[in-house]
Amino acid sequence: MTESYTLTVNEVAYSIVADAQRSLLSVIRGEVGLTGTKEGCDDSECGACMVLVDGRPVNSCSYLAVQAQGRAITTIEGLASGDALHVLQRNMLEEGGVQCGFCTPGMIMSAHALLDQNPDATEEDIRLGLAGNLCRCTGYAGIMKAVVRTAREGLSTDS
């Protein structure tokens, strides 16, 4: 059955008319039109689809969009301000945490939620915080360096 509801993505309200079975990932990409969030496994295993719902990381492939109404959704597009990259994005590039880039948005959203909740996250905290995000290219070392550096510099550091 088609449902009509409002989704708030990156502080912008979108009127959605979509089948109630649609996943949040499918509605963000197909209806809202933000394609930074990726579909990897579509099975809650890989974390490429990670978005924040009320500040907490959620696998958007396995979360009904209709259940996200009234909540604050943040996607990778919500982090940069204008042309200035977010510190996590910049550190990913500078530390070699990006190769094909497909896992990067999800990786950054998980890292953002972790450092937002725990600014003093240790390397072990970061490994556990990113445990639901798979990367097939980098071997993770560059990603770890980027997030450890961001923890040291602070999440709100100006780019």
Place this chain on the structure above:
Amino acid sequence: MTFTLASSLEEALDAVAAGATPIAGGTDLVVAARGGRTPLPESLVAIDRIPGLDTVTTHEGGLRLGATVSHATIASHPDIVRYFAGLADGSALVGSPATRNVGTIGGNVMNASPAMDTGAPLVVLGASVELASVAGTRVVTVDDLWTAPGVTSASSDELCTAVLLPAQPENSASAYVRLEYRRAMEIAVVGAATRVVLDGDGAVTSVDLALTAVAPTILRVTALDVAGSSIAAAADAAREAASMQATPISDIRASDSYRRHTVGIMAGRAVEAAAGRAAGEQISVPVNRAFGIGAPA
């Protein structure tokens, strides 16, 4: 498909009575529907906005966990970590941080998987669930709830509204450990939970033991009489009883004989962890990380 966003328990119970399936985080229901494997039910009622259903409160000397309390909350709640550590061990191992944020105790219990990480801890802690319908509310022990893989004794018009944890004996503690091949997005290959009660001299008074993923439901080990024995002897007895009473299957993750052997190992380690906690040792949640069980970092 019809979808209702319930704003009160009454609204949710009416919807369930009319045939709707409750959904909280959707980590089982929606994942199962991906790729068209198990289509979503015709009618869904979302229960994640019902006020008060996501709170942890004191109840008859123990705790009452509302059905939509998340695994993330359970794994870090000070009273759960302190008095019901085995349950925190289980919730801390579920899925990934994202799974633990949206996955709920009520959903986990009603999904009735024999591999659920909170199941064995709930059995040894003597937990019950509160089942509500438009006709009233009843309380059922978890032992009586799970009847087969994915099947419970709840009727189709009942909604799980809470999990009840009774007050625990003096000088006791619990622990849950599992065999895992990786540190996230893993399902228990096998697992074991225990509650160990010690006497004043450090000997064992009793051991409750339940096993994960070695039977059609979470399996409570019976006839484990270890009163008066040392912790090491109790761990040995737990190892032997677990391997003896398990009735595992072979599947893609492990053979039956491997499961039968390793569930004993897990049972012994769970006894050591719970006894350590009961004796005042600080063993952090989850035991899997504290003991270095499973895949290395």
